[in-house]
Amino acid sequence: AIYERFEDVPQDSPFDFVIIGGGTAGNALANRLTEIPDFNVLVLEAGPSNEGVVDSIVPFFCAQAVPFTPWDWNYTTIPQKGINNRSVIYPRGHLLGGSSSVNFMAYLRGSSQDWDRYASITGDHGWSWDAIQPLIHRNEKWTEPADHHNTTGQFNPDVHSTKGINSVSLAGFPRPNLDPRVIRTTKDLPDEFPFNEDMNSGSHLGIGWTQATINGGRRSSSATSYLGPRFISRKNLHVLVNARVTRLVQTGRARNGTPKILGVEFVDINTNRKLTVNARRELILSAGSVNTPQLLQLSGIGDHSLLSSLNIRTLVHNPSVGQNLSDHPLLPNIWLVNSTDTFEAAERNATIAAEQLQEWEATEKGPLVDTLLDHLGWLRVPDNETDIWDRFEDPAAGRDTAHYELLFSNGIVPGTFPLPPAGNFLSVVTAVVSPTSRGSIRLNTSDPFSAPLIDPGLLNTPLDFEIIKYSIRSAQRFLSGRAWKDYIIAPLNGLDNTTMVGTDEELGEYVRANTATIFHPVGTASMAPVDADWGVVDPDLRVKGVSGLRVVDASVLPIVPAAHTQVPTYIVGERAGDLIKQAWGVL
Numbered sequence: 041a042i043y044e045r046f047e048d049v050p051q052d053s054p055f056d057f058v059i060i061g062g063g064t065a066g067n068a069l070a071n072r073l074t075e076i077p078d079f080n081v082l083v084l085e086a087g088p089s090n091e092g093v094v095d096s097i098v099p100f101f102c103a104q105a106v107p108f109t110p111w112d113w114n115y116t117t118i119p120q121k122g123i124n125n126r127s128v129i130y131p132r133g134h135l136l137g138g139s140s141s142v143n144f145m146a147y148l149r150g151s152s153q154d155w156d157r158y159a160s161i162t163g164d165h166g167w168s169w170d171a172i173q174p175l176i177h178r179n180e181k182w183t184e185p186a187d188h189h190n191t192t193g194q195f196n197p198d199v200h201s202t203k204g205i206n207s208v209s210l211a212g213f214p215r216p217n218l219d220p221r222v223i224r225t226t227k228d229l230p231d232e233f234p235f236n237e238d239m240n241s242g243s244h245l246g247i248g249w250t251q252a253t254i255n256g257g258r259r260s261s262s263a264t265s266y267l268g269p270r271f272i273s274r275k276n277l278h279v280l281v282n283a284r285v286t287r288l289v290q291t292g293r294a295r296n297g298t299p300k301i302l303g304v305e306f307v308d309i310n311t312n313r314k315l316t317v318n319a320r321r322e323l324i325l326s327a328g329s330v331n332t333p334q335l336l337q338l339s340g341i342g343d344h345s346l347l348s349s350l351n352i353r354t355l356v357h358n359p360s361v362g363q364n365l366s367d368h369p370l371l372p373n374i375w376l377v378n379s380t381d382t383f384e385a386a387e388r389n390a391t392i393a394a395e396q397l398q399e400w401e402a403t404e405k406g407p408l409v410d411t412l413l414d415h416l417g418w419l420r421v422p423d424n425e426t427d428i429w430d431r432f433e434d435p436a437a438g439r440d441t442a443h444y445e446l447l448f449s450n451g452i453v454p455g456t457f458p459l460p461p462a463g464n465f466l467s468v469v470t471a472v473v474s475p476t477s478r479g480s481i482r483l484n485t486s487d488p489f490s491a492p493l494i495d496p497g498l499l500n501t502p503l504d505f506e507i508i509k510y511s512i513r514s515a516q517r518f519l520s521g522r523a524w525k526d527y528i529i530a531p532l533n534g535l536d537n538t539t540m541v542g543t544d545e546e547l548g549e550y551v552r553a554n555t556a557t558i559f560h561p562v563g564t565a566s567m568a569p570v571d572a573d574w575g576v577v578d579p580d581l582r583v584k585g586v587s588g589l590r591v592v593d594a595s596v597l598p599i600v601p602a603a604h605t606q607v608p609t610y611i612v613g614e615r616a617g618d619l620i621k622q623a624w625g626v627l
């Protein structure tokens with residue numbers, strides 16, 4: 041069950057596993073562990089319950105769920121030197137379900153090469169594309185879209201599963217001004233922009249229909265799926281919300297001499313009381329790519345010089361903790377269009393907005409059933425761009441893996457640009473999806489309630505900068521297709537009025553002034569081979585240098601995949617379930 045107060049959690053038998061963070065991976069793991077009736081599991085979540093949070097439930101309201109709401113950790117980055125020293129927002133879900141309760145729901149597994157690269161970096165075949173297929177199938181429950189339209193040709197049923205837990209579907213409300221234009225351009229300009237019927241087959245290059253974690257007209261998160269009614273009623277599954285963990289505690293020494301970390305200190309946010317709890321078998325840190333390294337550092341696991349400068353006693357000196365952050369820089373490119381049927385219509389007219397909500401409330405249909413991204417494209421800078429490839433190594437996981445992404449949206453994506461007083465818009469947002477820049481998460485103070493220093497290192501390398509400039513020119517070429525002839529009027533934001541492509545210098549200025557992130561940090565508690573002198577966890581997700589503690593969330597992925605990161609994170613949660621069951625002899 042879900043509890044608001046620790047006193048109400050049944051404590052007649054010890055907790056075998058305590059999971060810190062009821063987020064994307066944490067809840068998937070809690071579900072899999074409690075399949076074993078002997079495993080008594082406690083999840084500690086800092087945020088409130090997701091129950092009744094409309095901005096989390098209604099898919100189209102995803103852009104309202106964060107930033108700067110009670111459902112957000114309300115982080116911002118430190119000034120980013122690659123983008124004119126601007127600080128940008130860095131939302132993370134702060135409610136049950138974590139970021140899966142506030143994200144944009146796009147469902148992407150990545151290219152098969154991304155996973156094969158994880159297998160080769162870690163030396164563990166279990167992370168390869170072939171090996172994760174059963175995990176993908178256990179996670180995914182393919183579902184009909186809200187409008188039950190004929191989806192033939194919009195996805196490939198052969199690569200999907202209807203048997204998993206987390207619902208996935210195509211859009212359930214047509215956007216007739218946008219959808220046919222995108223698809224027609226893939227026919228008109230197929231060399232640069234081929235159609236891909238299903239970007240989740242392992243071969244992701246090309247442009248196709250967005251798949252999203254949506255069930256009918258509602259968001260499917262780790263809270264609504266993995267903690268859904270048939271699971272949360274398990275007698276051995278206890279979820280405590282408003283429980284903010286402040287430190288991991290050593291409880292002894294293992295036989296091999298390493299510190300045993302099975303204790304947790306947390307604060308009950310309602311009463312401000314400090315409490316402790318121990319795990320009998322294992323403690324699992326699933327607080328996400330920002331808070332997991334923060335908690336490790338607060339607990340003395342990190343770089344000795346940083347810890348000692350903050351008067352924190354070092355338990356394990358590991359300079360990799362919090363380093364190696366990789367994320368996707370994102371650039372909202374916006375055009376004024378010849379239409380009245382874009383997001384702006386409801387945003388400027390309260391009557392239309394109210395009608396849309398009424399329709400959703402009455403039928404769970406209509407424009408609010410979808411996320412904001414109609415189509416996605418995964419593309420490479422071609423080999424003949426010698427200006428780039430004579431100077432740089434290919435950063436992608438392989439030759440079938442994208443360098444950049446195009447994201448098509450029927451209006452300004454809220455939060456990316458202030459709503460102008462008039463006009464209707466199209467966004468072709470672009471993102472660098474095989475970035476070479478790296479950033480970090482470092483403690484700012486020893487106070488667990490103060491935010492760490494978040495540095496995603498956006499556009500820190502010349503290659504990432506070249507690729508994002510290339511992506512703008514690519515978006516412009518896409519919009520030069522016939523389908524857009526009477527639709528595109530002018531770019532909204534800087535650059536040449538008709539083409540959006542200025543000189544290289546102008547483009548550079550535009551990039552630095554407008555780039556932000558798509559919120560996909562990974563790598564801050566990276567996996568590494570067992571005997572490597574770097575990395576935070578081994579390929580079985582055990583924290584190096586201690587015993588009893590694993591990390592199970594996006595932070596263990598060594599490099600950001602050319603994909604949005606929720607599916608890879610669910611896969612981490614699913615695989616952790618198998619690894620832990622194997623370790624305790626029940627699988």
Ligand SMILES: Cc1cc2nc3c(=O)[nH]c(=O)nc-3n(C[C@H](O)[C@H](O)[C@H](O)COP(=O)(O)OP(=O)(O)OC[C@H]3O[C@@H](n4cnc5c(N)ncnc54)[C@H](O)[C@@H]3O)c2cc1C
Pocket residue numbers: 060061062063064065066084085086087106131132133134135136137138139140142143144145146147148283284285286326327328329331332335558559560561592593594595603604605606607609
């Ligand atoms: C705004 C936004 C949009 C996104 N859009 C997409 C998208 O469309 N598609 C996609 O694939 N990915 C998207 N992502 C990324 C994706 O959602 C994340 O990569 C993924 O959900 C991360 O999962 P996680 O388990 O690592 O962390 P989370 O899901 O964030 O879980 C961490 C949990 O730990 C809790 N926690 C943290 N610290 C503590 C503490 N001290 N004590 C107790 N609990 C704690 C948090 O409250 C949270 O519930 C988006 C992310 C954001 C923020």
